[in-house]
Amino acid sequence: MVRFLLRRFTVAILVALTVLTLSFLLTRLSGDLAISIAGPNATQQDVELIRQAYGLNRPLAQQYLDWLLRAVQGDFGESFFFKDRVANLIAHRLPITLTLGLVGLALALVVALPLGIIAAVREGSYVDRGVMLVALIGQAMPSFWLGLILMVVLGLNLGWLPISGTGGWEYYVMPGIVLSFSAIPSLMRLTRSGMIEALSSDYIRTARAKGLSRLSILVKHGFRNAAIPVVSIAAVQLGFMLGGSIVIETVFAMHGVGYLAWESISKNDFPVVQAVILVLALIYIALTLLADLLNAVLDPRLRTS
């Protein structure tokens, strides 16, 4: 167990370092960052000034080491556009993105778990096929388009929810629904296949033979075992959802880190873009680590091997 954790932790740190390096290299893709920052209308002098101001005239290796040392301490430099510390900008907006991600995940679980279980219990029936069709529809739905449709229907026509913006809980409902669509299919399929496997196992037969009620068998014996992979995938899905929230935050003008990243990309504000990529990647790495730990705790078989 200790060896497993140690190994898992080392890999997580190495991955984090790789992402750090990649997000640094990403901003150097265009060749000359100073020209990109200065924009199309800048003179040669402007570019030279920017190059000196941001230390872009130093050797690449030195820039990298400098950036790395600061980033490790949580210092991502200063935004060109917002004239604020990047760390501040992200700290202000991260709660919005995290809340949105959790709302999306909660909605996805509320829909996916019951449907997945019902489909498994009635395997091969029309109910099962209907559930699988829902999964396919969810998979094919373009999230930004669904967002626009909800804005027209729920926001404008029915007037139930605010169309867009940042604010109280009601602002999270539509983006949350859209975000949940990306996680529902995989969670549902996983719940279904896990339940089918669990229901056909020996311990379920034993429980039936003992004369336990159907519901108790389903929940206590079936779902508890099927839930193990679902928990870890849910954590991973949350990571993916946070990464994908940039589209949804932009559609709904929610001022989370995704919207911040989009604004920064269109304003050539690269320190911010770099930092958002890094923060989202780190959250994902932490979530997968957490998922592995949860797995080890929940499933005794994994602990020993």
Next chain:
Amino acid sequence: MSGPALPGLVVPGTGATRRLLRNATFVTGALIVGFALVMAILAPLIAPYDPYAIDLGRRLVPPAWMEGGTPANWLGTDQLGRDYLSRLIYGARISLIIGVATVITSGLIGTTLGVLGGFYGGRIDDVVMFLITARLSIPVVLVALAVAGLLGTSFTLVILVLGLLLWDRFAVVARSTTMQLRTLDYVSAAWCAGSSHASVLLREILPNIATHLAVVATLEMALAILLEAALSFLGLGVPAPLPSWGLMISEAKEYMFFTPWVILVPGIALFVLVFGVNLLGDALRDMLGTDLSR
């Protein structure tokens, strides 16, 4: 082609209804994708107008069946008076080319990595697993947008970026299926017969994991089409005036509160195509009897 496929994975369905349904899934998917393919290939012949021809006198004409619509523009016109049907037909080209090209790029990268990791194991596999983990931690949409923001938008850039980012599932599946195959008798037999590494990989392993990779290919193609639309919608995918469906939705969204059909038409096209590709994948997966979904 030698040896059976993975044992226990090629299970023909039991019962006539199940087989029929599976076929129905496949047939529906094939019809949808085939229809899009025909539209894309024959676009110049089918499209009633030039998809780029602007007619400011006839802006936002509604579809033929709505009030004020005309059979001349069966799906109406956009905010610049361009024929919506013609743009939709040409748009199928963009979605399909990006879908296929991305899958080829990412398939090559992912399969190579996965097969090498699964086949050789040990240190090589550690490296492959590390690359997969690192790739998964990178937020795809964000990085794709950032690259487009830095290098400017272009059709080839979208393909390159998506191709370089979407190989993870290919690698995961190629790795695990290769691992299972490596220990089988006919692979050992090829070893004993003195086959080289390359020959075993190309002649024994690859043909037998091909169907599994085909399932991944459909999933990734669907994903690539959706991502291209999302990137173009955000203004950092393929550049205007190309008739990308995502771009059409983006250009129309200002008008959606007054004339909702402007976003419905390209959106439904996008949804149906991706749905069709996924149906193909589902039918394939059922045939294999494995669950590769994440």
